[in-house]
Amino acid sequence: MKKITFSALLQLCLLMSFAQIKVQGLLTENFTNPIALGVQVPRFSWQLVAEKRNTMQTAYEINVTTDKGSAWKSGKISGSQSVQINYAGTPLQSDQKYTWKVRVWDNNGKASPWSEAASFKMGLLNTADWKAKWIEAGYVEDSINRPAILFRNQFALAKKIKSATLYITAHGMYEVQLNGKRVGDAYLAPGWTSYNKRLQYQAYDVTNMLNNGNNVIGATVGNGWYRGFLAWDDNKNIYGKKLGLLAQVNVVYTDGTTEAIVTDDKWKSTNSAIKSVEIYHGETFDAREEKSGWAAIGYDDGGWKGVNLLTTTFDNLISTENEPVKKHETFKAIKVITTPSGEKVLDFGQNLVGWVIVKAKGNAGDKIVIKHAEILDKAGNFYTENLRAAKATATYILKGGAEETFEPHFTFYGFRYIKLENYPGEINPDNFTAVTLYSDMKPTGTFTSSNALVNQLQHNIQWGQRGNFLDVPTDCPQRDERLGWTGDAQAFSRTASFNFGVNNFFDKWMKDVAADQLADGRIPHVIPNVLGPDNGGSAGWADVATIIPWNMYLAYGDKKILETQYPSMKAWVKFMTDKSKNDLWNTGFHFGDWLFYRPFDDNDGRSAVTDKYLIAQCFYANSVQLLINTSKVLNKADDEATYTALLKRVKDAFLKEYVTPSGRLVSGTQTAYVLALNFDMLPENLRKQAAERLAENVKSYDTHLTTGFLGTPYLCHVLTRFGYSDIAYSLLLQQDYPSWLYPVKMGATTIWERWDGQKPDSTFQTPGMNSFNHYAYGAIGDWMYRQMVGLDTYEDGPGYKHIRVKPHVGGGFTNASASLQTYYGTLSSGWKTEDNKILMDVEIPANTTATIYVPTTTATAVTENGKAVSTLTDIKVAGTEEGYVLLQVGSGKYHFVIAK
Structure with a gap:
């Protein structure tokens, strides 16, 4: 009896010993249980959980297996690394699922139990793995309205299914159904990349959606970014004129055999009820032409046309590398407004990006028109002038009878308000639900304080990021633009990495930066580049090539983005070097300190104009410095020495051209001093006086900032660094224009493009460029998180x-x-x-x-x-x-x- 008790106590002690440390949160390539990985060497991460203070990992062991046996047994490996551990087993196979687990040892001599198993599945690693063919509509499209296209195929599976994976992409945006049910919860797929060079495909586990016997797969494809209108001047068909679909269902049967259901000449095509669809202009849906059950078994597709097969190669296909766009928060209208002009308007209380799901009951042919706006004008009327040419309209034509539900498919809107026209019956707010759309980034950061206005500012910063991180970091979500402006993205990137997990998001986008980089090293103003080869090379915009990789490395400790982007980083610095004379870069077009403070009636020279070439020299030096840092991390000693010597010459040229012997800059603006100090352009003995000049400049504007897109991110950081945190706080808390809290006081729920998008008298800035959802000035968040807290x-x-x-x-x-x-x-x-x-x-x-x-x-x-x-x-x-x-x-x- 005593022996049993002793044994039980011993086991209990061992269990308690194990319980002091465990492993959780297993990630593969930053995803939980991903499918369709496109990397040959995926990386594993995990978290330790321990109640004891000062717990460190001292060793780990990883086991990777398939249903056929072991793929990698790492054995016990000493070290504290628990993030981005490279797989080092047998070569990974296309379309193969793997499971893995890990255990660790800590500095207290304790070993954890094995973690719960995680999994990952490889994508189609070789072009030969694609058995499908690209298909296009087999009929002549309406070239004016360009309706979305339906593709359909019926097929039979004769054996018992073990697993099935759908691999799919499109020229355009797609939604796909199996046996009448929507596949997955991704929207606006396949996302936006530099399509001709990098077209993402998605993968879905559809095992439980297939039948033994007959099945139907159907896809709807709309214009999207592929051939829709983008930017200005009737700019469309940028990547191609024809919509297309590529789909392949890889089926594994329980007897071990396989089969591929693919897009081929057996498919059929026809027009959809989506009569027109454009990202800027919205969507028109005619329910009278809806083909009920078209993607289900039993539907008669005898009147459909065939498809055209393409001979397109698959060299540009890549697996999806970032989180897809998904639906997130929903909002009900907080009030129904009849404006002074008699308009029927619903207010959802939050400026958001997505669309409205509408319920309505009426007669066949009734046409509901929904227009979207961010703000009401001074009189309280619906205001859309700042949308420029974007129509931002949803039109629904009822088929009549029972209550109908409508929502868009291949567009999105930036709005807080909607205006209803021709809505049948009483307007019941319960019939309207606003739903947000943005990349499925994991929320990571929180911030709160004793100041309610600053807390609202944090809310606005995060909502600006939600609305504009829609597969690419857009500048705005509402007007005829919505492009991946590089200057906005680099300015906000460190703030972005606090609020949400953007490691994959920026990793994917930066690869497009490199893909669209021009042969001479220039970085286009927008990525993907839809503005043409002549629009690039601006200081502070093109420096996205160096700034974001380094910021992501700091935020996530992931060297891979530095390794991947290093050639692009070097090419951008080479461009600046080639354009410089005596190491002074004072040529070319530059946006400068975009949207800096400019009083309307500037009789005494209060406009804060900063010399654009002074700015360019500062960013030149910064990019060189980031190359020095990166070459050091990547152990490239020769490059480190080369760029260290270059940096000295660049800074010497700055001193010679832009600084007086006493340390005064040729531009006396806040931005000039902020950049010079933040990028260490001045020798140590001149920095204190420069910081004093900056502080005095802020005071001379009655403690207001005057900075634009390039100076604002660093302003408070520099003040704090040089002992002026009190002024930094005063700027944060300033409530008059220009300031961060001025829009908050004016009722903003996102960050504005301009400091005075809406003026104190409630009139607006120029409608040609006046977004109420721009995240760039939200970069103050980085100071709040890293300095204030x-x-x-x-x-x-x-x-x-x-x-x-x-x-x-x-x-x-x-x-x-x-x-x-x-x-x-x-x-x-x-x-x-x-x-x-x-x-x-x-x-x-x-x-x-x-x-x-x-x-x-x-x-x-x-x-x-x-x-x-x-x-x-x-x-x-x-x-x-x-x-x-x-x-x-x-x-x-x-x-x-x-x-x-």
Whole structure:
């Protein structure tokens, strides 16, 4: 009896030992259980969970298997790396599913149990894996309205199905059905890339959607970005004139045999009830022409036409590399408005991107027209002038009878308000649901403070990102533009990486940057490039080639984006070097500090005009610096030496051309001093006076900013770096134009394109360029997260492997806090002032280390959970620095009290 009790106690002790550490959150290529991976060497990531402080991984073991046996047994590998571990097993096979699990050992001598199994499936890795043919409509299309096309095929499966995967893409946008049911929850597929060079295909597990016996597959294809109108001047058919479909269902039977159902000459085609569809103009749907059950068994397609087969190669096909566009939040109208002009308008309370699902009951032929707008004018009327040529209209023609439900398919709208025309019957808000569409990025960051207006600003920043991160980082979602402007994206990229997981999103888009880069190294203004070869090479826009890869490396610790983009980065710097004379880049077209402060009646020269070539030289130097950093990470010593020498020459040329001996810049604007200081263009002995000039300039504008797209992201960072956090806070809290909170006070729910998109008298800026959903000025979020709350990562431990928590308490705030879901787990910090004390709560995830900067000058003023920090063995006091006590810590939750 005693032996049994002892054995039971021993097992219990072993279980408790194991329970102290476990593994969760397994990712393959940053996805949970992905299918259709296109990389031969996928990478694995996982998180450690441990209650004990200072827990670090010391070793790991990975097992990868298939239903046929082992693919990789890593054995026990020493090291703390738990993010982006390269697969190192037998070569991976197309269309094959793999499962994997991992266990780890920690620095306390404990081993975890094996994790729960994760899986990944490979895509079609070789062009020969595609048995399908491209098909196009077999009839003459209406070349004016260009309706969406229906494709259909019936097929039989004679054996019991083990698994089935649908691989599909289109020339245009597609939606696909199997046996009358929609496949997947992705919208606007296949997304937008530089199609002629990189066309993504998607994969769906359709095992449970197929029947033994007869089946039907059907697809609807509309214009989308492929041949729709984009940009200006009747610009259409950019990638091709004909819509097309490519689809292949790979079926595996339980007896081990396989079969491929493919697009071929057996398919049929016809017009759809989507009579016209354009991204800018919207969609017209005539329910009277809807072909009920067209994608289901039993439908008579005798009147349909055949299809045309193409001989197109598959060299440009790639697996989907980022998260698809999906539906997210829904909104009901908060009120129904009859405007002074008599318009019937619904207000959804939030400027959003997506569409409205409409329910209606009426007679056959009744035509409901829905127009979309971001804002009402000064009189309270529906305002669409800022949409320019975009019609942004949904038109639904009823078939009559029972209640009908309508929603678009291949377009999207940027709106808060809709105007109804010809709606049958009473307008019931319950019959209208606004649904958001954006890339399925995982929300990662939160921020809150004691200031309600700043909290609304954070709300606006995140909603600006939601609305404009729709497969590409668009500048705006409502007018006839919606393009991937490079300057906006680079300015906002670090803020974006806090709010949402954008590693895959930017990795995919940056590959298109490289694909559309011109032979001389120029980066086009927009990516994908639909403006032509002459529109590129602008400082601060084209520098997206270097800025975003480096920012993504810092945010996620992923070297692969640096390796992939390195040739593009070098080519862009070479372009600037080639265009420079004596290392001075003062040629070419540049947007400059876009939308900087310009008073309407500028009699005393208050417009903050910054020399465009001064700006160009600063960004030139920054891109060279980022190449130095990247070459160091990639162990390219020769390049590091080359670019280090180039950087010195570029900065010397800047000093000679743009700086007086006393340190005054030829442009005295905030942006000039911000860029010069942020990019270290000035020698150490001239930086203090330059920062003073910047601070005085801000004061001279009655503590208002005057910066545009290029200066704004760095303004508060530079002020804080040089000891002017009080001014940075004053700028953040400024409520008059121009400021971040001015739009908030005016009722904004997203970030505006202009500081004064709506003026204090409620009139509007020029309608030719006045978006109320532009994210660029939301870059202030980066300062709020990294400086105000203080969550940051060191370059020697990017991706928050080595964390810095350095808050800047002030601004009249009584509290501020933020959290971030990193690859290692939850990182959070918050501070609060009360009773002559500062309280700090910090959480550091397992398998990371952190330096916490506690705002005080002496460690004796700091306790952690009631004990003096100097007495604690799991916290190391590492000295003082500029008003902070530095504490070295590992993982865990910490509660500090700092006596003032």
